[in-house]
Amino acid sequence: MASPATTAALRPLDAMDTTVSGPAEIATVVAAHLHLLGARPARTAEAEPTPPRAGTGRFTVGGGDFAPVDATAAWGAPGTGVADEATAQAATGVMAVHGRRDGAPAGLAADYTATATAVLTVQGLLAALLGQARGTGTRRPHTGADRAGLLAVSQYLAAAGADEGEAADIAPGGPPFTSADGVLFELETLDPGAWAAFWRALDAPAAAVRAGWRPFQFRYATACAPFPAALHEVTRRRTLAVIRRAAETSGAEVCVLRTLAERYAEADGAPPWSFRPFGGEAFARTPGHPLPAAPPAAGGPLSGLTVLEAGRRIQAPLAAHLLGLLGAEVVRIEPPGGDPLRGMPPTCSGVSARWLALNRGKQAVEIDIKSAADRGRLRDLAATADVFLHNWAPGKAAELGLDAEDLARANPALVYAYTGGWADRIEGAPMGTDFMVQARTGVGEAVRPDGEPPAPSLMTLLDVLGGLHGTEAVLAGLLLRTRTGRGVRVDSSLLGAADTLTAAALARVGRGQNPRRAAGFRRPLRTADGWIAPADADAPAAAALDVSALPTPEALALLAGRGLAATAVTTDLADLHRDPRFAGSIHRDAHGAPAVTDPWSFA
Template sequence: MTFTTPFSDIVVVECGRRTAVRACGNLLAEMGAKVFTATGPETEASFSRFKTELTPAALALQAGRASVILHSSDRDDNIVFPAQRPDQIVCDIVVDADPAVKGRGMWSDPLLQAQIGLADLTGTANSDPTICDAPIVEAQTALFAASGILAAWRHRAANGRGLSFRISLLDCGLNNLSTFLPLLYGSKVPRRSGNRHPMAVPWNSYRARDGWVLLCSATDEHWGRLCEVMGREDLRSGAFEKLADRVAACDAVDAVVEAWTASLTVNECIARLGAAGLAAGPIATLKDLRDEPNLRHRGTISGEPGALPQSFAKTAFSSGAVPVAHPLPAPASSAADTLPLHGIRVIEIGQYTTAPVAAKHLALLGAEVIKIEPPSGEASRAWPPHQDGQGYFFTMNNTNKQSCMLDLRIESDQDGFRRLLETADVLIENLKPGSLARLGFGTDVLAALNPGLVYCAISGFGQSSAYPGRPAFDTVVQAMSGLMDLTKVNGVPTKLGTSVADVTGGIAGLFCLLAGLEQRRRTGRGLMIDLAMQDVAVWLTQAVWNGNAPEPHAVVRCVEGFVVIDRPDLEIAGQAAHLTREAVLALCAAAGIKAAEVRTLAEIGADSGVVGRGAVVLFRGRDGCEWPLFRPLLRFAGIPPVALVPIGELGEFNAHL
């Protein structure tokens, strides 16, 4: 089920046709908010559900009564309804955070993907940059915007005053680069690698008799198991024995694997690989998703006709939950200039991306975040490139947190964990499903320890899953959600170059936790959120379901790079090969065609408007190291943003236990 308390007192007026605006409105409508929007074309049905369509005149009248105004001030089709009451919340979704930058308001998602480096990282070594047909940047921004509105609602409940904030599509999109920006500090230049992994082989898409299979093998042990499954135990030793050997001979290894997969059906491949504990999945088309077993199990797709992805927010009350006698009061702090989550304590047991990203954004909204790490530290803490043993990737994903070192297998450390849980408002983790229960902290135990706890577990396929125990890498989730079907290179389904499923899973976790805190404020009861990355990734694709065409675009090769234009134009494409990107952009402007250069990671890193003064700021930590940290995306007018602080050494919080 989804959230049980409808937020019907949240009344939203949606102004304009930007995809991020409409998707944000739909997220709130699925939570039970009343959302009013302008009458729109049938093709926008995916973002018109659960809303009331009004004429412009009726919408203007409703705007004066609404509690939330959602618009895009940089678009030509934006309807201007200025806030008329001090308790209104105003969210302005724009392309560029700098209001001085003009002319980008009508940019499409393909142009956004070009500008944030996603296009340059997507495709193969021999292909041009590739665009995903799903509106990735718009959808991620919608999640951030909806999260900002829920955070502002909490602030409004505390002191009766609304908040306004502007959120940038480009800045939200740049947050996908947490895995890649660190490479600049290790003097590495990432290349488009298709479905391959630069440090793990075999890791690729392979043809089966009736479709495509995605396989992720990361270690020599995995290779040994795969050799056994393929009946090629002779390959466990010799030329392919070690990972470094396989990386050097990746073409030959892939040929061996595909010779085996091509002899079987997709289902036969997956069954045999799964039985061996290897991460694998079918590469699903959008049509396949209607009958995909896990999505059916979780009720992710609405029924026919016009099937569409439904809410990814699956919640439940534990059977052992003890309700609080009455709804909790408004947030403790009512200062008008206090961040919305001031006074909230978050416990995170996170690794890599999803849970760490969600908890980081809670910290940037003012929450106290205590990150539980094992004695050896979180797995990515020492990932290179690093400074003094601490990795850039880890630091960028764990801003404004305090590290608490606990071994949850030891009774004394379990006692410390219990004490933290008793004082916490939120617990978020992305452990393998069932891990906490095996340590003695199942949902019933958590509810008994703290009836008001809002608990979010993020996993690849969910706690309630048709695939219990199946490993889930970002690449596998992209394959099984339709994202790769929407990102083809010469007909081959291809993953997006960044970890889009991981990052979006984290943003969805942020949204679900803010909704959970609001439900707790109203009911006094905690809840458990079962968030599956597959559900979230499928949600990203909904704009192109049921025959809806993706946004048109063309990738044009220039002298020194590429330009993406928002419609194919043979004349410009024919001239571009002899022109610079700047000259091609000028041609497009003269022809009235929106266009953007495909920026490389190196160009983005060298742009002081991005790193230094923009989405990423440089911060000197207590250790004397200079760290690139993402600036808070949700910055509210009249409230100073949180001061950015890199996470400190392992176990720094233990003195406070």
């Protein structure tokens, strides 16, 4: 067991060694994150062909006071046909959700499930090291791209299995918009008044403005926005300068889609998270504030720890949800009357299915943060908690007297976690929402192959990946606290998630190569009754075969007979719980909502 009293670490994994092997799409991200967390550069245990075939990654971290911890990560369970990034996206429903904007399943050109798998793997390693340090034993974590993909679509899956339909139609359509000078841009506002004022300033038809608000408002939930074509026609008749003025006067925001080359030119190379221990450079244990003792190891590696979460939408609630799955007790801070999103349609047993996907199992305390007395109650709760996690608007915590320094006075051992949009790294950045960050960082280009217009995905890619980064940051902060005896502020962001997702594309920019994948990359093949997705390595050969008249099983058999790997594309998420590729991976919760199992297992 580690001895926190004798270890003084500036970063969570200082003085540790790592060994990495496995599929490059997963292993490269794992190695990079472990190194950024302080471990010595990863030693590669074995070389694996690229692209790999159903490869399993193996990762080890340990050293100093810590015994080595081993982790494994795979594409999918043997025999399921999930053998690489393309088949993982196809099977788990990622292609279906991402393709809603265009009306047909479409693969993300970026390695999304592999990236999520890598972050989950690092989470598992950090959690196992924490369990070892807290005396709950060392266990070996395992995860896979199939689990990562299901987690990524868990909100859409829950909604598909709800008692009622979506709040807005699921049909093709959505941003980005195009100006008269040919510039692609994203539009963002959370205020219906600002939405209406923006379009009035551009002389848009009133009926189209009214009809467009609801699909625009719920595009986070539906992954599409079928608003009237008249709105696109309006922007095509206005220059970007006119559109910007309309945004400035209305309170809406626009963001021009940046290229990957532009992002590469401005990138600062900062890690996706930051750690600032309380008390400057001093790492002595604070008298009178001992770290909490671990209970007997019955639950997960975080059993006995308490997380206070004041989150909204996806990013922070997902981060806290994962901490809860690792054994922590999660207490949500909700406004008087409860979180209004509890009633957001569609519902299961009267509770929002999408809300349940992120918040089931959490306790709730209603606190009015506008009230001085209630802010005092929150400080009292934080005084006995291990983690305080929020994603309030920038500057709001300091304005309320609830910033890291404020809560550290009551609890110097607290891990104070902020999951934001930009991490103060982009000057003049727009609103820090998923789609605006995608637009600003070149993600809209990275997720589309060459020859297709750039377009941010309407699947909440960065909110989910940002939530995963938030969990990773909290676990690293808890480990740093264990090693130093001091509390720490940890920050993560959607910007950091975007940089992780686009790292391979940005590296191609740096080598002078085309950062985008080839035209037609990860394009599913139509069958007589559905779609199939070949593995990336086999896609050219598979595309040469005509399977359009064959039922899906026969199309898959044809490819298999030629030695080509492929799997059926999930098009209806409501059927996933019956899919034999995910036997035991999806169940119904107490409200009847579909729920995915934990993304890791510990042996």
